[in-house]
Amino acid sequence: MNASGEGLHDAPREVDPPRRTPAEASSYIADGYSLRSWFVTTDHKRVAVLYLVSITAFFFIGACAAALIRLELLTPAGDLLTNEGYNRAFTLHGVVMIWFFLIPSIPNVFGNFLLPLMIGARDLAFPRLNLLSWYIYVFAGLFTLYVLLTGGVDTGWTFYTPLSSTYANGHVMAALTAVFIVGWSSILTGINFIVTVHKLRAPGMTWGRLPLFVWAHYATALILVLATPVLTITLILIALERLLGIGIFDPSLGGDPLLFQHLFWFYSHPAVYIMVLPALGVVSELVAAAARKKIFGYWFVAYSSIAIAVIGFFVWGHHMFVSGQSMYASTIFSFLSLLVAVPSAIKVYNWTATLYKGSIALNAAFLFAMGFIGLFVLGGLSGLMLAMLAIDVHVHDTYFVVAHFHYIMVGGAVTAFLGAVHFWWPKMFGRMYNETWGRISAALIFLGFNLTFFPQFLLGYLGMPRRYHVYPPEFQALHVLSSSGAFILGLGYGLPLIYLFYSLRHGDPAEPNPWGATGLEWTVPSPPPTHNFEEVPRVENEPYDYALRHDESIG
Amino acid sequence: MMGWFGATLPEASSHAVRVDLLAAAFSALTVVLTLPVFVLILVFAIRYRRGKAVNREHAPDRNIWLEVSWSVIPFVLILGFFIFSARIFFDLHRPSPSALSINVVARQWMWKFQHPGGQREINELHLPADQPVSLTMASQDVIHSLYVPALRLKQDVVPGQYATLSFTATRPGIYHLHCAEYCGSDHAVMGGRLIVMAPRDYAAWLGHADRATTPAAAGAKLYRQLGCSACHAQGSSVPAPSLAGISGRRVRLTDGSTPIADRQYLHDAILYPNRHVVAGYRPVMPVYARLIDEEQTTALIAWIEAMKEERR
Numbered sequence: 001m002n003a004s005g006e007g008l009h010d011a012p013r014e015v016d017p018p019r020r021t022p023a024e025a026s027s028y029i030a031d032g033y034s035l036r037s038w039f040v041t042t043d044h045k046r047v048a049v050l051y052l053v054s055i056t057a058f059f060f061i062g063a064c065a066a067a068l069i070r071l072e073l074l075t076p077a078g079d080l081l082t083n084e085g086y087n088r089a090f091t092l093h094g095v096v097m098i099w100f101f102l103i104p105s106i107p108n109v110f111g112n113f114l115l116p117l118m119i120g121a122r123d124l125a126f127p128r129l130n131l132l133s134w135y136i137y138v139f140a141g142l143f144t145l146y147v148l149l150t151g152g153v154d155t156g157w158t159f160y161t162p163l164s165s166t167y168a169n170g171h172v173m174a175a176l177t178a179v180f181i182v183g184w185s186s187i188l189t190g191i192n193f194i195v196t197v198h199k200l201r202a203p204g205m206t207w208g209r210l211p212l213f214v215w216a217h218y219a220t221a222l223i224l225v226l227a228t229p230v231l232t233i234t235l236i237l238i239a240l241e242r243l244l245g246i247g248i249f250d251p252s253l254g255g256d257p258l259l260f261q262h263l264f265w266f267y268s269h270p271a272v273y274i275m276v277l278p279a280l281g282v283v284s285e286l287v288a289a290a291a292r293k294k295i296f297g298y299w300f301v302a303y304s305s306i307a308i309a310v311i312g313f314f315v316w317g318h319h320m321f322v323s324g325q326s327m328y329a330s331t332i333f334s335f336l337s338l339l340v341a342v343p344s345a346i347k348v349y350n351w352t353a354t355l356y357k358g359s360i361a362l363n364a365a366f367l368f369a370m371g372f373i374g375l376f377v378l379g380g381l382s383g384l385m386l387a388m389l390a391i392d393v394h395v396h397d398t399y400f401v402v403a404h405f406h407y408i409m410v411g412g413a414v415t416a417f418l419g420a421v422h423f424w425w426p427k428m429f430g431r432m433y434n435e436t437w438g439r440i441s442a443a444l445i446f447l448g449f450n451l452t453f454f455p456q457f458l459l460g461y462l463g464m465p466r467r468y469h470v471y472p473p474e475f476q477a478l479h480v481l482s483s484s485g486a487f488i489l490g491l492g493y494g495l496p497l498i499y500l501f502y503s504l505r506h507g508d509p510a511e512p513n514p515w516g517a518t519g520l521e522w523t524v525p526s527p528p529p530t531h532n533f534e535e536v537p538r539v540e541n542e543p544y545d546y547a548l549r550h551d552e553s554i555g
Numbered sequence: 556m557m558g559w560f561g562a563t564l565p566e567a568s569s570h571a572v573r574v575d576l577l578a579a580a581f582s583a584l585t586v587v588l589t590l591p592v593f594v595l596i597l598v599f600a601i602r603y604r605r606g607k608a609v610n611r612e613h614a615p616d617r618n619i620w621l622e623v624s625w626s627v628i629p630f631v632l633i634l635g636f637f638i639f640s641a642r643i644f645f646d647l648h649r650p651s652p653s654a655l656s657i658n659v660v661a662r663q664w665m666w667k668f669q670h671p672g673g674q675r676e677i678n679e680l681h682l683p684a685d686q687p688v689s690l691t692m693a694s695q696d697v698i699h700s701l702y703v704p705a706l707r708l709k710q711d712v713v714p715g716q717y718a719t720l721s722f723t724a725t726r727p728g729i730y731h732l733h734c735a736e737y738c739g740s741d742h743a744v745m746g747g748r749l750i751v752m753a754p755r756d757y758a759a760w761l762g763h764a765d766r767a768t769t770p771a772a773a774g775a776k777l778y779r780q781l782g783c784s785a786c787h788a789q790g791s792s793v794p795a796p797s798l799a800g801i802s803g804r805r806v807r808l809t810d811g812s813t814p815i816a817d818r819q820y821l822h823d824a825i826l827y828p829n830r831h832v833v834a835g836y837r838p839v840m841p842v843y844a845r846l847i848d849e850e851q852t853t854a855l856i857a858w859i860e861a862m863k864e865e866r867r
Contacts, residue, residue, distance in 0.1 A: 086743070160736075163697040163739055166696075254830070257698060293616075296615070298617070322711050323713065324713055327644065331644070345588075353618075358599070359611065370596060389644035390574050390640040390647075397737075398735070458560065462557065462564045468743040470743045478562060481560070
């Protein structure tokens, strides 16, 4: 590869790339091309590809619902969808995007693919459990789609009682069952990751030598295992109330509707960190590789993942400042929520410091990582505003909240997911994509995202409630801005699908280490062979041990 | 007055002014904390881009003091705002004793308001300026949330629990009033207007408004119609605790606890009497939860509270 590590793949080609490289011929992909060989595989890399295909499908289903929502919001009147139709559209959008795209996105695609490769293992600890978790996920996903499209559910993804119990329209119980089922997929994945990191590290791969991606996934797995069962229990309690009439959440049966909110957010707030922590792990890898430099403050970054996971369990009450929760409880939750900012800020400042005196490649993966940092910072700081009691009383349940969590979960998690796709695509499929198109889509997504969601901060502060498709006419200008941003964002998300698919057949073959990055996954061929490593690797170096001297350095 | 892109939001109370000040000051802090990050990322990405000959010697890979300081200093700054914000929040929960008391019932999909004189309105609320107001809100079905952006206030109304919202509007005008908690099909159109008037205009409005009986008078009528007096009147054949003067007093229950008979207690004692049985009595009162709605319950409570005043 050339010294700059870029530009190589943009040059017009003299000769078409080979149909099949030697690395591909002996890779996990060549293991079998029949559908059966994919559906009964226990290879973590193949399961990762199964997940990649299925979460992409769910992403575009959720995106269609988002497109309907943004179209409806172009005008202040409810003219495209009925009231009920709009409610069903945002419920479908939320349920599909959260449980069937965001939660499994980075962990189940890149965690599955990379965890064994990064720690020098042959596979995850429980390969069959891994495949089972995919089947559970797909079954629950298809069941959800069937329920949402045929019966319709209009409770929002939050399923607040008693709206979702006593007063439910549509097939709420069936949708809850699907969410109950998909939870088991999360739990199995979490257990698998924890055991893998503890038991399958190669000789010499101490905890202090783990890539930060692995630290982040370890923290994520802890949340998956500890929080998901609470959601499972909550859904069982709803079923008990609906089927047996035991009063738990319904006040007319002696229950307490707020108990549901406590239980729901005890899962769903940590669930936000299930979506974000893996993204933080991805960005740590991307920043270090782009700068060809040891990450600044490895231990601060590693432990900040664990700190986020732990503190994240004690902040759920910040969703309930106006629910009638005791004001003293609210004050404590407000304080704890501000505390989460500390480990998050550490990561951002440390990434910035990593760039100092680096040798920075301005490639697509890096641009996605930088986009992530910008959007994550804005999302995080608006989160601090929401944690302030007096501000939250005003902007709670408005577009301010909508903007905030889209900055974290779309601006953050989805941008990092795309960064991961661009960084590890050559490793996964052995082909280079067109770098220029990668940069264009990174820029389009950053611009489109901000145009879509920044106006929503303003809308929210001006008092536009969420889940409204009929709104006061003075908000139209901001809504039109937001919808036109969504159009650009949609283009940005569609582009990679084209050039990445194109690269599978027409891309240049990837070398084992096209970015010149450290990490065991870059020591094996691209794509990796079925057994990952020829022989068990011995780890003797610190993580991110990039050369201290660069050729082009002066001084 | 805040405004962007043709949309504006008036500040209709001193609380609104304080919240806007807090939000603006905190936004300024976020700029101070993030601008260095964004600028440095850009500067580093350009200065240290690959292929550029530049001094990269002695690149640091850790610095404990630097890392501790950029963790702690922003947090301390943020804590200052936390205290300011918590004080505003606590002030909201200190209702004025002289407040004008308005009863509110939320149901799918409307807001019903009743003034102390009995005047009723739906999806519109007329209030006097510069007068402390206290809304006592109940929900007939699911969770709703009363939201007035111009006051920077909202409060969820959970079925089975009275919620209160206290404020003083200072600027006459017409403001949006929304339901902020998603409550089913017509959630987006469950709202109306808050009309803040000069006190003189409000008094005139009260005179013209559709006047039903006062809540206490309606409660007195219900008290007889529902047969409450058959047991609760003094000297009745079925022993039941006397209600005169009970409001605001401590009540001893069979389980030994002594709660104060506030509105929430009376609400539950009427709708679900077997939840707390007064010491010395048997649980014989029928459950009224499925017989009367929240408006009737509120009227009954108003009558029980009035009995207290009569006895004095």
